[in-house]
Amino acid sequence: MQQTKTILDVEQIRKDFPILNRKIHNKPLVYFDNAATSQKPSVVIDAIKNYYEQSNANVHRSIHQLGEEATEAYEKSREKIAGFINADSSQNIIFTKNSTEALNLLAYSLTSSLKKGDEIVISQLEHHSNFVPWQQLAKQKGLNLKFIEINKNIELDKESIKKNITKKTKIVSVGHISNAIGTINPIEQITKIAHENGALMVIDGSQAAPHMPLDMEKINSDFYVFTGHKMLGPTGVGVLYGKKELLENMQPFLYGGEMINEVKFEGTTFNQLPWKFEAGTPNIAEAIGLGIAIDYLQKVGMGGIHEHDKELTEYAMEKLSKVRDVAIYGPKERGPIISFNVKGVHAHDVSQILDSEGVAIRAGHHCCMPLMGVIGVAATARASFYLYNTEEEVDVFIKAIDKVKKVFGV
Amino acid sequence: MDIELMYQENILDHYKNPRNLGKIENATVHHHEKNPLCGDELDMFLVIDKNSKITEVKINPKGCAISVASASMLSEELKGKGIDDVEKMTKENILKTLGIPISPVRLKCALLSLDTLKNSALIYGRYVKK
Secondary structure, eight states: OOOSTTSSOHHHHHTTOGGGGOEETTEEOEEOBTTTOOOOOHHHHHHHHHIIIIIOOOTTTOOSHHHHHHHHHHHHHHHHHHHHTTOSOGGGEEEESSHHHHHHHHHHHHHTTOOTTOEEEEETTOOGGGTHHHHHHHHHHTOEEEEEOBOTTSSBOHHHHHHHOOTTEEEEEEESBOTTTOOBOOHHHHHHHHHHTTOEEEEEOTTTTTTSOOOHHHHOOSEEEEEGGGTTSOTTOEEEEEOHHHHHHSOOSSOSSSSEEEEOSSOEEEOOTTGGGOOSSOOHHHHHHHHHHHHHHHHHOHHHHHHHHHHHHHHHHHHHHTSTTEEEESOSSOSSEEEEEETTBOHHHHHHHHHHTTEEOEEEOTTOHHHHHHHTOSOEEEEEOOTTOOHHHHHHHHHHHHHHHHHHTO | OOHHHHTOHHHHHHHHSOTTBSOOTTOSEEEEEEETTTTEEEEEEEEEOTTSBEEEEEEEEESOHHHHHHHHHHHHHHTTOBHHHHHHOOHHHHHHHHOSOOOGGGHHHHHHHHHHHHHHHHHIIIIIOO
């Protein structure tokens, strides 16, 4: 692949995203809050509108033309997702509301068979959604929750990985890319260590799925979760990938319609995969929208998106590291996320002043309060990039940082 | 929003040099409040006399310019005020004191000081004044 600025036709890509035409405080929008949620291309917005205007019906049960169209589109989307991450089949793909729901499903279902004293290992880097469910279930069931520690670079410490994952470990759950810092975790190595110790491996891929090609066969984790809205899809739809034999043996998380096989007064048998885990009418339009988003991503090419995001992040890191009185957190090699602070200025004020220049970033603890405590900051400012962002936008961002310093007299 | 209007000189002055900074060892009420959304924190120490009047105030704020300036400005108004006056204070009082446009998302920052003060008064009424 050519390592130049023209990996993607960003100018062309930008035309597909209507929101990028918006002016914010009379300035062009520079959207650098992609780790929170991405913007949506017209094809996704149109697909949702088109579904409601042309094919709206409930899935799986309605024996009429619209019902068939809705079901076909919904299930086709599942197949696209399976292809997107190289899963064995669409049976491995369960639609959830988001990553958080997928992680809750796993936390409830996987701990149901655990005994007091069994261990779960997560890391200090985790988002609250891959932290609180395990913490709460560990408390309820008397399980030990252990944490892989970070090193000075805010990467998972190699020794700590080995020290914490032992024969007592039943579940390991770590993020692929840290949402707060951008650290890329060695998930294949951790998966190997987890499996050597007989533990199940869960990966929170919320920040990875939008930005890099994924291959479930290669990663070999037992479960992998991600969310649609961070990868050009609508809100309200997420994905749980799981190995088939494991999913088959798991207890459902939500009970209700659609997930049943037969219901009698005495008891109930459950539907087969993947519907066993999809109780109630799902977010049909959103799931279809996610399928269209995946078509779009694949048309652009995940390899190219990965290269583009990497180069843009390197460009921004280089520019930002040259600005005096700016502290950047985490390793040099990272996902498309830069977490930083301007000396003497709270991240909220940084974000507010950047907004006045049209630049949207995130400020706060990024749902990683334990991590912030370990790093020793209350909050950071976070810029995160995607396929439609440009070097020119990074330059606007850097200029806006100068304005922050000017306003605060730094 | 005009950003220079929001971060005007007196706001930045209070942020960089908060008034009544410090702590009081034998405070009648010491209360700590945190805004979990953004991590802003405020410690407030009050000495309250037998007539339920505030005679001394110290604060230790950590947070953004708006929350720190708000706490600093509020602390300047408290000496000599009765707890009954505190109970009557509203968010409009705080916003008027700040005197800058506050967007809805920053309202929590601006009002951390008032929440801390109100809860201090509540603690005083419930547990101290007997």
